[in-house]
Amino acid sequence: MNKNIIIGLACLVMFGCSENKVTEQMLIGSWSCVSNLKSAKWRNGAFEDYGEVKTEKGNINYLLEGGQLLWKTETDSHPFDLKTFYDKPKQLKIAHGGMRTVHKSIEYYSQNKFKMVNVFETIYPEDSLNNHREKIEFECLRRLNI
16 A cells, blocks of 8 residues: 555544645634735726735734634624635625625635635626726735734
């Protein structure tokens, strides 16, 4: 038998090793994040490439309170549903016949680094001048010295 297969099986049996993905347990703690916000305009029936990037830096804390994972900044706190980042894109009907599609993804780099991406597309079939797309990317590193 291949040596790597034996090691992998031993890992699963002895330690319950898991795949490399972002979990609630991994997120708990303090993170230093860089966010990049990009917007794209609608032109000739399609979205253009993203334009200027707005970058911000900040700290985010993830904590469990009453069994709920929270995403907390210095000024705000919100429930954080990690499973939505592994779901299919979500489509919502909005006012004036519009449709908003939300694409979410989260990528594991290590126990101390991850990337989260949110893309919001809003399309109005009868009023394409208001169609828009926004992309927000967060690259986060665990804050080890707090």
